Amino acid sequence: MKKSIILVALLGFSSLAMADAYQKCVVCHGKAGEKAALGGKSKVIKDMNKADIVSSMKGYQAGTYGGAMKAMMVQHVKGLSEADINAIAEKIGK
Numbered sequence: 001m002k003k004s005i006i007l008v009a010l011l012g013f014s015s016l017a018m019a020d021a022y023q024k025c026v027v028c029h030g031k032a033g034e035k036a037a038l039g040g041k042s043k044v045i046k047d048m049n050k051a052d053i054v055s056s057m058k059g060y061q062a063g064t065y066g067g068a069m070k071a072m073m074v075q076h077v078k079g080l081s082e083a084d085i086n087a088i089a090e091k092i093g094k
Contacts, residue, residue, distance in 0.1 A: 021084040022091060024076045033092040038069055050093035057085045 025045070028037035033046035045053060057080065059065025060073045077085070 021080055022088055025088060025092070029092075038072070041067075041069055045092055046094075048093055050089040053089040053093045054085055057088070 025033065029035050029042070029045050033048075034044060036042055036044050048056070056065055057077050060070060060077045061080070063070075063074060066073055080088075
């Protein structure tokens with residue numbers, strides 16, 4: 001019973017963490033990834049497939065992806081886990 005309660009709590013916290021991670025995207029890209037952020041300087045991420053979203057976010061983390069505004073994205077993705085990145089890609093990507 002005790003293990004079940006701990007498992008449910010951990011799952012709840014991981015869901016909250018993903019929700020917080022996704023909220024970082026929503027602020028600039030819109031709830032469904034429909035906006036070109038930074039006044040049109042970024043891609044509309046809802047048009048990207050899941051693999052491209054994952055690849056882009058990992059590239060931002062590594063500093064190997066992005067244009068002139070990549071420093072802003074690096075700050076948003078640097079603390080995301082692989083699970084966060086995959087969950088965001090599942091939510092937004094095609």
